[in-house]
Amino acid sequence: MVLDKSAMRERLSALDERSGEIFRRIVESYLESGEPLGSRSLSRILPMSLSPASVRNVMSDLEDLGLIYSPHISAGRLPTQVGLRFFVDAFMQVGDLSAEDRASIDRHVRRADRDQPVETLLNDASQMLSGMSRGAGLVITAKNDPVLRHVEFVRLAPTKALAVLVGEHDQVENRIIELPAGVTSSQLTEAANFLNAHLAGQTLPEVRGQLEKVKETLRRELDTLSQDLVERGLAIWSGSEVDDKPTQLIVRGRANLLEGLAGAEDVDRLRMLFDDLEKKDSLIEILNLAESGPGVRIFIGSENKLFSLSGSSLIVAPYKDSDDKIVGAVGVIGPTRLNYSRIVPMVDYTAQLMSRLSR
Known part of the structure; x- marks a missing residue:
């Protein structure tokens, strides 16, 4: 729960100087050690003179405000989540970096x-x-869009290939694509050579902008199966997610x-x-x-x-x-x-x- 301004004002108005000091000490002790802080220990470290009984009375008031709690009977107190938020918003002093x-x-x-x-x-x-x-x-x-330096197709099965994209800083991205029926090893090489000649030096978003132009060149330079392979590669690299x-x-x-x-x-x-x-x-x-x-x-x-x-x-x-x-x-x-x-x-x-x- 995030304390709104009115809730913050209510809790601040309910705290006098000694209540605020006791609350601050409990939270700071928790942040340092993770352990509950008891009334006897608190009475020894407070700047004002308070008996353990008086400290327990203040603790009871802080519990009623929802700022601290006791993890076990007769144990000391820890800040609640609301208490931590209250401390961060009202008490914590953020200085400069060391x-x-x-x-x-x-x-x-x-x-x-x-x-x-x-x-x-x-x-x-x-x-x-x-x-x-x-x-x-x-x-x-x-996600960073690397500039493509090299593309290669590696056959994994008769109808599957691994498309390997290498970026200018040697980033490597692998994507599996479905192969058109009947694609040969030479056509895989031909398709990779075509992509390297026409698309290397561009980012994937730039490749998306070149799709139609590349398709026209495809029809002139490659056979049908190689065209299909390149288009499948372009489709999976382009992706459907524009975000x-x-x-x-x-x-x-x-x-x-x-x-x-x-x-x-x-x-x-x-x-x-x-x-x-x-x-x-x-x-x-x-x-x-x-x-x-x-x-x-x-x-x-x-x-x-x-x-x-x-x-x-x-x-x-x-x-x-x-x-x-x-x-x-x-x-x-x-x-x-x-x-x-x-x-x-x-x-x-x-x-x-x-x-x-x-x-």
Whole structure:
């Protein structure tokens, strides 16, 4: 649940100075250790003089407000999901990146040369966010359209062939196509030579724009079976999906999320999360979340349906191209007790760098 402004004002008005201080200490202790904080320990670290009994009375009031809870009878207190959201919105102070963090991000992201494949930049950014946050680094982007350098057909069966596309940076993409009945090995070679002569040096969207022109040339230069083969290849490369939404997800550091899980049920929930992330509608949903407000967005636990089962949090920010259009997002997935105040500026700065490198 995301607290609206009226709910935020109500909870703030209900907290006096000592209640706010006790609540803040409980949350900060949870974010640091994950352990409940008890009244006796709290009374020793508070800046004001309060007995454990007085602290327990304040804790009871905070529980009534839905901000903290006791995981066990006689245990200390932990923040609820509502309490975490309240803390993030009302108490958390986000400062500038430390010089060390800024240098680390610069070292990993800026080193990606414009002449290198964009996948290198995306992988570096995702790996860097994972390493610095101890969560899973996430990058979503529109699928890159490489410039085709070479095309080859490899027969797999009498009626199937593997179409191998090689990009200018040696990216390789394989697609299986159905062969016209009776196609010979020489016709496979002839079709590949035709495609290399007429389409090499273009991206797949550019190939789509050349379809009609290529078909006219096909009729003049190739026999019927070779024409059919080329047209089938062009059809599968063109695809039926024309969508400017992102289709590529890179997640690094998934193993970080396994640390501290209690058992097989937690692992299964986390596995379900990553299965959901691989689905295109989930990618679009995450980008829509990033687009829904300026700057960095924080989603805690069940505030987003993708993370309701795993109990994870998402910190995400969009990045833009030279036309100021959002073309992707970077972020961190982690447990609800992430170090939000440190990770928020980290994600924000990474998104700014990605925007500059996308221009």
